[in-house]
Amino acid sequence: MSIVYLEDKKIFKLDTAGSTYVIAVDDDNFLLHLYYGAPIPDVNLTDFANRCRYASFSATIPSRDGTDFSPDTWPMEIGCNGCADMRIASLQIRNADGNAATDVRYVSHRIIPGKPALPGLPALYSECEGDCETLEIKTLDKTTGAEVTLLYTVFTREAAMTRSVIIRNTSEKPFEIERVMSFCLDMNNADYDLISLYGRHNQERLFERRALAHGVQGISSRRGSSSHSQNPFIALIQKGGNEDWGDAYGFNLVYSSNFTAQCEVDFNRSTRVIMGINPDDFGWTLAPGESFYSPEAVLVYSNAGLGEMSRTFHRLYNHNLVRGEWKHKKRPLLVNNWEGTGMTFDDEKLVQIAAWAKETGLEMFVMDDGWFGRRDDDTSSLGDWYVNETKLRGGISSLIARVKALGLKFGIWYEPEMISPDSDVYRAHPDWCVHVPNRDRSLGRHQCVMDMTRADVRDYLFEQMSSVLANNEIDYLKWDFNRNITEAGSALLPPERQKEFYHRFILGTYELMDRITTAFPHLLMENCSGGGGRYDPGMMYFSPQIWCSDNTDALSRVDIQFGSSLCYPASVQGAHVSASARSGYETKRNVAMWGTFGYELDPAKISEEAREEIKTQIADFHRYYDTIHYGDLYRLISPWDDPYKCAWEFVNEDRSQAIVTYLSKFYTERQNWFLRLKGLDAGAEYRLTKTGEVYSGALLMRAGISMYRYPVADGDSAMLCFEKI
Ligand code: DGJ
Numbered sequence: 001m002s003i004v005y006l007e008d009k010k011i012f013k014l015d016t017a018g019s020t021y022v023i024a025v026d027d028d029n030f031l032l033h034l035y036y037g038a039p040i041p042d043v044n045l046t047d048f049a050n051r052c053r054y055a056s057f058s059a060t061i062p063s064r065d066g067t068d069f070s071p072d073t074w075p076m077e078i079g080c081n082g083c084a085d086m087r088i089a090s091l092q093i094r095n096a097d098g099n100a101a102t103d104v105r106y107v108s109h110r111i112i113p114g115k116p117a118l119p120g121l122p123a124l125y126s127e128c129e130g131d132c133e134t135l136e137i138k139t140l141d142k143t144t145g146a147e148v149t150l151l152y153t154v155f156t157r158e159a160a161m162t163r164s165v166i167i168r169n170t171s172e173k174p175f176e177i178e179r180v181m182s183f184c185l186d187m188n189n190a191d192y193d194l195i196s197l198y199g200r201h202n203q204e205r206l207f208e209r210r211a212l213a214h215g216v217q218g219i220s221s222r223r224g225s226s227s228h229s230q231n232p233f234i235a236l237i238q239k240g241g242n243e244d245w246g247d248a249y250g251f252n253l254v255y256s257s258n259f260t261a262q263c264e265v266d267f268n269r270s271t272r273v274i275m276g277i278n279p280d281d282f283g284w285t286l287a288p289g290e291s292f293y294s295p296e297a298v299l300v301y302s303n304a305g306l307g308e309m310s311r312t313f314h315r316l317y318n319h320n321l322v323r324g325e326w327k328h329k330k331r332p333l334l335v336n337n338w339e340g341t342g343m344t345f346d347d348e349k350l351v352q353i354a355a356w357a358k359e360t361g362l363e364m365f366v367m368d369d370g371w372f373g374r375r376d377d378d379t380s381s382l383g384d385w386y387v388n389e390t391k392l393r394g395g396i397s398s399l400i401a402r403v404k405a406l407g408l409k410f411g412i413w414y415e416p417e418m419i420s421p422d423s424d425v426y427r428a429h430p431d432w433c434v435h436v437p438n439r440d441r442s443l444g445r446h447q448c449v450m451d452m453t454r455a456d457v458r459d460y461l462f463e464q465m466s467s468v469l470a471n472n473e474i475d476y477l478k479w480d481f482n483r484n485i486t487e488a489g490s491a492l493l494p495p496e497r498q499k500e501f502y503h504r505f506i507l508g509t510y511e512l513m514d515r516i517t518t519a520f521p522h523l524l525m526e527n528c529s530g531g532g533g534r535y536d537p538g539m540m541y542f543s544p545q546i547w548c549s550d551n552t553d554a555l556s557r558v559d560i561q562f563g564s565s566l567c568y569p570a571s572v573q574g575a576h577v578s579a580s581a582r583s584g585y586e587t588k589r590n591v592a593m594w595g596t597f598g599y600e601l602d603p604a605k606i607s608e609e610a611r612e613e614i615k616t617q618i619a620d621f622h623r624y625y626d627t628i629h630y631g632d633l634y635r636l637i638s639p640w641d642d643p644y645k646c647a648w649e650f651v652n653e654d655r656s657q658a659i660v661t662y663l664s665k666f667y668t669e670r671q672n673w674f675l676r677l678k679g680l681d682a683g684a685e686y687r688l689t690k691t692g693e694v695y696s697g698a699l700l701m702r703a704g705i706s707m708y709r710y711p712v713a714d715g716d717s718a719m720l721c722f723e724k725i
Pocket of ligand 1: 338368369413480482528529530531547549550
């Protein structure tokens with residue numbers, strides 16, 4: 001049993017494969033958080049609750065006036081706004097009387113096998129019987145009638161849990177949810193560094209580490225997407241902790257819109273962590289009898305530093321998040337025409353690229369932006385999802401037939417949530433665009449955003465897309481999203497519900513994605529948002545791969561890929577070789593192999609030499625696919641530790657193959673240094689396939705391989721494969 005309730009002590013003990021989490025119900029039915037960390041076998045846990053936490057100016061509740069109990073100083077399982085807990089709140093409900101004081105207490109609980117789905121929301125799921133168990137704790141705010149259920153799913157194969165919250169209105173009047181975090185975690189000290197992934201378009205998910213300080217600190221998005229600027233991921237790592245050592249806690253929100261992740265270090269040096277929908281510009285009116293589901297958060301604990309934390313996320317997402325036919329199926333090796341042609345192409349040009357792809361050994365041709373409406377540049381036609389027959393003479397079916405005749409799969413590009421002011425659909429339905437009456441509609445890349453909160457808009461999009469998808473043999477769909485949301489408002493929502501806009505928008509997007517993936521289960525979907533602007537687990541639930549960044553320059557891509565690997569697996573990471581200038585084709589390939597792999601170029605614009613080299617690149621992709629996509633990742637030298645070089649390694653499950661990539665980012669004098677591998681079988685012998693040399697696993701891990709003979713010039717790299725003898 002991974003979840004037990006110790007009735008005599010009123011304690012819940014939740015054990016994952018590598019962590020323990022403990023909650024207590026106290027005499028006044030407050031839920032107290034007692035422990036989260038490395039596994040402990042004990043059941044006598046009452047000591048955890050014996051903390052002297054009295055502080056002047058921290059109000060005590062009437063039943064315990066004058067004692068040492070205040071919700072302000074004790075570790076609480078849910079941080080309610082406006083009563084005696086003065087820290088950053090995880091729950092705030094404005095009741096019908098207009099006040100936002102909230103106070104929920106334990107009522108009942110149940111423990112169930114598996115994991116219930118969250119209606120309308122992406123979420124992790126149980127892959128097989130016994131891989132997880134769920135605890136539902138029901139609490140109630142007697143004054144407002146808000147019934148708040150806390151959900152905890154505990155995974156038995158990984159040191160991972162998920163948490164979310166359901167709010168039901170059991171009263172006779174509506175109330176407004178102003179803040180609902182997916183979890184609240186009160187840690188008993190502040191000896192951690194906070195890690196987050198910041199960035200911008202072309203430079204997403206860069207690693208940042210800072211010491212926690214007193215007060216509130218954290219990250220958030222208000223862009224209507226999870227965003228390039230901050231990824232919905234944070235980690236806390238013990239001071240001095242690194243890749244291999246220290247307590248590390250990773251938190252990731254399964255959500256693709258406005259989010260917040262905050263840590264508050266209070267006057268007691270305790271740290272509260274919360275994560276959920278960004279409460280800025282959010283509110284949700286809940287009528288009597290209605291329920292609201294928060295998105296879920298994933299919590300991973302590692303007692304062996306960041307490396308193990310990341311590997312746990314990778315395995316968990318490969319098994320319990322990514323879904324559908326393509327979950328474990330080998331993804332086709334593709335060529336995409338975007339970087340090669342932009343929107344300037346016709347059917348002949350596309351068939352030319354496809355013919356090259358076939359000859360080179362690739363498996364799929366993807367037609368990117370520019371195939372529809374009158375789309376010759378980015379100023380028009382989004383929303384007019386019918387083929388541009390001036391460009392594709394004979395229509396889309398004829399193009400697909402020609403590509404298929406070559407023996408390739410075919411992929412197509414869409415940006416369903418967008419609308420160009422210069423489009424037939426906008427002229428016919430100007431109110432289908434996200435807008436606020438009597439205000440300018442700001443543009444991003446000359447486009448507006450479709451109002452995904454509306455069922456008629458979603459129906460239109462489904463019909464437009466399914467008429468193309470149902471009548472043609474299409475294998476892959478790239479779903480793009482190229483701007484953020486402004487003037488957030490819908491023509492159909494009443495004034496008191498406009499605050500629900502952002503959340504309703506993403507629920508609408510999820511609904512359309514669900515309809516498309518259900519209607520076309522064979523379709524491989526790749527998400528994209530100007531590269532990695534929605535690189536989050538919410539999107540990974542619908543698409544097993546996401547275009548990682550529009551930056552395909554291998555030397556800066558590695559920083560993005562290292563950052564992304566903090567919690568996202570290589571199997572999800574869209575990565576292509578392009579004609580971008582700064583490195584040779586070997587390095588471009590070595591970097592793009594850390595992902596789904598493919599090419600993004602016009603073969604007519606690259607040299608004969610480059611074309612020949614590409615032909616030789618593909619065999620390794622097939623040979624190393626399983627190890628890279630489903631093996632264990634070790635960040636041997638990370639760009640945040642060394643500005644000059646980096647190295648990473650994948651080891652397969654039975655430790656019989658290790659793929660090591662070393663990249664010299666900037667020239668350094670040849671030095672005598674050794675690269676130590678990780679995760680091998682110390683007692684086994686490994687052959688370096690390139691040279692035939694044999695080393696023991698012990699030597700490779702403890703002494704390392706001499707790097708003296710490997711390249712040092714700017715942008716040079718080497719990929720080494722070690723195979724167990
Ligand atoms: C942004 C994407 O990231 C690119 O790969 C490409 O699809 C363009 N959009 C097309 O407009």
